[in-house]
Amino acid sequence: MNPIVTSLLLLLSGQTKPPVTALAFCPGGKQVVAGSQEGLRLLGWPELAETGRPECRLAHINALIFSPNGAFLLAAGGRPGEAGEVEILSWPGLKALARKQVHTDLVYGAAWSNKGESFITCGADNTCGVFQWKPGTEPKQAARYLGHSKPVVAVAFLPDGKQVVSASVDQSIQLWDPRTARQEKSMDNHLRPISDLAVRPPGVGQTSPAMVATTGEDRTVRLWQPAVGRLVRFIRLGSIPRVARWSNTGDTLVAGCDDGQVLWLDPESGTLAPRRIWDAKVGRVQAMAIHPETGRVLAGGAKGLATAPNP
Numbered sequence: 319m320n321p322i323v324t325s326l327l328l329l330l331s332g333q334t335k336p337p338v339t340a341l342a343f344c345p346g347g348k349q350v351v352a353g354s355q356e357g358l359r360l361l362g363w364p365e366l367a368e369t370g371r372p373e374c375r376l377a378h379i380n381a382l383i384f385s386p387n388g389a390f391l392l393a394a395g396g397r398p399g400e401a402g403e404v405e406i407l408s409w410p411g412l413k414a415l416a417r418k419q420v421h422t423d424l425v426y427g428a429a430w431s432n433k434g435e436s437f438i439t440c441g442a443d444n445t446c447g448v449f450q451w452k453p454g455t456e457p458k459q460a461a462r463y464l465g466h467s468k469p470v471v472a473v474a475f476l477p478d479g480k481q482v483v484s485a486s487v488d489q490s491i492q493l494w495d496p497r498t499a500r501q502e503k504s505m506d507n508h509l510r511p512i513s514d515l516a517v518r519p520p521g522v523g524q525t526s527p528a529m530v531a532t533t534g535e536d537r538t539v540r541l542w543q544p545a546v547g548r549l550v551r552f553i554r555l556g557s558i559p560r561v562a563r564w565s566n567t568g569d570t571l572v573a574g575c576d577d578g579q580v581l582w583l584d585p586e587s588g589t590l591a592p593r594r595i596w597d598a599k600v601g602r603v604q605a606m607a608i609h610p611e612t613g614r615v616l617a618g619g620a621k622g623l624a625t626a627p628n629p
Contacts, residue, residue: 338600338618340379340395341607345388345409350607352618353379353393360412364614366623372412376403380426384409385434390453392437394425402441404428406451418457420447427472427515431496432479436460438496440470446484448496461499465492472515476528476545483544485515485532493544503547510535513560518585521568529585531571533559539573541585551588555581561606566613574603580617580626598624 340353349369350361355378360370378395385392389409396403402421407414421441428439437457440446446463468488475482476493481502485491489511493503511534518529527545534540539559540552557577564571570591571583578601582594600619607616615626 335622337602337604337620338623339604340382340393341605341616341618341623342382342384342391343607343610343616345384347610347612350616351382351391351412352605352623353382353395355379358393358412361623363609364625366625370412372407373414374405374407375414375417376405378424380424381428383428383430383437385430386432387434390415390434392428392430394428394439396421396424396441398424398442402439402443404437404439404449404457406457415453416451416456418449420449420457420459421445423469426470427474429474431475432477436496438473438475438482440473440484442469444468444470444486446470446473446482446494446499448482448499461496463494463499463501465494465501465504466490468511471511471513472532474515474517474530476517476530477520478528481545483515483517483530485512487511489534491515491530491532491542491544493547503544505542505544505547505549507540507549507552508532508534508536508538513558514562516562516564516571518564518571519566519568524568531562531564531585533562533573539571539583541571541588553583553588553590561603563606563608563615566608566610572606572608572615574598574606574617574619576602578603578619580606580615596626598626600624 336355376395381394402425406416423442448461449457451457466486473484490506527543541550557575559573561574582591598617601621605618
């Protein structure tokens with residue numbers, strides 16, 4: 319095995335286990351939590367040896383997000399065609415603290431607010447929800463956004479925490495107010511369904527307005543400034559990009575594709591970064607996470623998990 323690539327193949331009795339559909343580095347960066355139809359798995363980093371299987375009652379897990387203070391893990395998913403659900407677990411320990419049905423179909427994406435006092439979800443029922451939550455209570459819906467006409471696959475707060483951007487199979491990204499659920503902007507330059515969305519983190523030398531990246535089945539990655547309703551540029555790829563993540567400093571965008579490749583992209587020039595193509599060998603890339611300190615990429619798909627060479 320290549321010494322610069324650590325791989326964990328999820329094989330059992332010759333049968334491939336369900337694809338890895340959600341990944342998150344735990345606070346401190348020494349462990350990883352992975353989600354699939356089999357539930358949650360806790361893995362050591364960087365060796366990716368399994369260290370535990372925390373209890374999670376979600377039939378499908380599509381998103382895993384730690385709260386800003388690192389004390390809670392939000393798991394989102396549910397049962398296709400029946401219910402979209404979230405569970406909130408403690409960290410460390412990953413003990414269940416709350417569980418709630420938040421959509422009438424699968425939850426595809428979720429995000430915590432900047433202060434961690436609320437979270438947003440999006441789902442296959444074409445809606446987004448805003449929920450208030452405090453430890454010891456059940457999540458309470460504060461608003462419901464109805465602007466999309468088809469399943470909503472990703473949702474995020476902009477860095478100022480005052481606006482939300484969501485992406486949908488209806489080929490649009492929409493900007494809205496989480497307090498009133500009122501739409502502020504709608505942009506639809508993608509030619510086919512959108513698969514993911516990622517907000518550029520504030521970084522050295524970056525200025526407002528905030529930039530957002532989307533991946534689409536039209537084989538493009540598109541860069542937007544949603545606060546002004548503007549498409550900045552797009553990058554055409556050879557394979558459909560499914561997942562997008564920004565580097566910790568926001569100077570590079572990482573895209574995971576259907577062909578199993580992971581690409582490092584320059585958001586300023588709209589080009590592929592030199593010599594930055596990695597075949598993760600996990601099948602279609604369905605989940606990615608960026609290590610909070612080293613910036614190494616962890617990719618997951620139908621064939622398991624793999625970590626990229628050092629950046």
